[in-house]
Amino acid sequence: MQVITASQIREKARELQQEGRNWHFHILYPGCVFNTQSHQYALVLEDRSSDQTYVTYSDKRFVKINQELLNIYYGDNYLENPVSEYNQVNHASKLLNQVDVFRQNHIPWHHHMLFPDCIFNQYPGKWNIVLEGDRPNLIFNELFDEEPLEVLRQLEIRYLERN
Numbered sequence: 645m646q647v648i649t650a651s652q653i654r655e656k657a658r659e660l661q662q663e664g665r666n667w668h669f670h671i672l673y674p675g676c677v678f679n680t681q682s683h684q685y686a687l688v689l690e691d692r693s694s695d696q697t698y699v700t701y702s703d704k705r706f707v708k709i710n711q712e713l714l715n716i717y718y719g720d721n722y723l724e725n726p727v728s729e730y731n732q733v734n735h736a737s738k739l740l741n742q743v744d745v746f747r748q749n750h751i752p753w754h755h756h757m758l759f760p761d762c763i764f765n766q767y768p769g770k771w772n773i774v775l776e777g778d779r780p781n782l783i784f785n786e787l788f789d790e791e792p793l794e795v796l797r798q799l800e801i802r803y804l805e806r807n
């Protein structure tokens with residue numbers, strides 16, 4: 645992984661999106677199963693078109709740039725508008741129910757959308773959403789054959805409510 649600055653990651657995301665390239669990003673918490681290389685927050689950008697991965701580290705949670713990158717990736721109003729053509733909320737009840745359990749028990753949580761070609765995805769070819777509670781061994785995942793846009797949106801909304 646190549647270390648660059650947060651603003652370089654934002655620039656790169658804009659460029660890749662404009663060029664229609666295949667890219668995505670992750671925010672990895674200290675202690676996150678995918679954050680093996682640091683004790684800080686890591687913002688990872690994968691350019692799958694050229695197989696390049698970039699990272700920047702911080703003691704802060706990348707709250708603002710997370711939303712900026714979501715808007716670049718999914719479009720400005722992604723969180724405001726249901727993805728009506730995908731009716732996968734029932735399909736995701738396992739993950740969303742687990743989020744309810746975390747909330748009831750006041751357990752901090754976060755999630756990862758792992759794309760079919762993601763370097764972190766143990767199930768290449770599938771969309772894989774991973775949900776982690778901030779306790780040992782509280783890791784759940786669900787695989788999807790099609791991009792689970794609405795499931796992810798529901799998770800993002802709950803996640804932002806948390807902050």
Ligand SMILES: [Zn+2]
Binds near residue numbers: 672673678754755776
């Ligand atoms: Zn994680």
Ligand SMILES: [Zn+2]
Binds near residue numbers: 669670690759
């Ligand atoms: Zn990835």
